[in-house]
């Protein structure tokens with residue numbers, strides 16, 4: 001017996017009443033047991049259980065029975081197999097499935113955006129970037145690094161001339177030709193043995209890396225590798241890739257402070273040899289092909305990589321040098337040796 005209130009059809013009256021199952025039908029009677037209403041279960045709609053809210057049983061004639069006894073209402077719903085409740089459960093279940101599916105789709109789209117969308121877009125933007133912009137970014141980047149991590153080259157004039165000669169030889173064989181690249185020699189006082197390429201074709205080589213070479217072909221391999229980064233616009237692509245996640249966050253959240261760090265992206269990527277692995281692989285492959293065209297062996301670049309790996313200080317706080325990530329170095333030199341015919 002379910003205690004509650006009865007609202008007769010088309011009336012403002014409220015009648016204290018109780019509801020029960022009788023002969024498979026919903027029976028609503030007043031406190032004396034006199035019949036107020038009766039209905040087939042299939043013609044009764046039950047409101048869903050929501051916290052402590054009263055439950056309503058709506059009858060087809062427009063009348064309504066209401067109760068605060070939620071457990072009693074559930075028992076009556078089960079006894080009469082009333083519809084509405086089942087449908088509500090269904091709906092909740094369906095909406096949970098919908099929420100779960102939405103989350104899966106959102107996560108998949110986010111991963112897709114990061115994995116494929118961003119690199120694709122970054123590639124398009126890098127290709128469309130005018131040379132004047134590439135030059136501007138390059139100048140600003142070099143100014144920033146020059147003031148902090150690089151000093152004027154301390155190499156002897158004869159060494160500097162020697163480096164220029166090797167560089168020019170590689171540049172003539174590279175896609176942009178002799179005028180397409182420029183060598184900038186620097187003392188890598190904060191970044192040790194290092195080389196990196198700026199988007200405008202400037203290749204920075206530190207004195208420390210120059211001194212590590214056993215012969216010219218090793219450093220020619222470094223130049224070929226850096227020129228490949230220029231040709232493939234890896235620097236610009238890295239900037240665009242790194243800025244698109246903050247850009248997306250800024251767009252979605254309205255938090256524009258995310259965009260504030262963009263100016264430091266390229267120096268960070270270049271100095272820490274933090275190119276994506278795929279870019280390094282591409283630059284190595286291009287360098288190997290160029291070295292072979294020039295009658296050199298890619299294994300000569302591998303020799304330099306191996307020597308740097310062996311010398312690498314390996315202590316925390318040690319600056320990352322041209323070889324970048326350690327675990328990759330062996331793979332890189334193995335691949336270069338495999339490309340040596």
Ligand SMILES: [Zn+2]
Pocket residue numbers: 225229275279280283
């Ligand atoms: Zn590289």
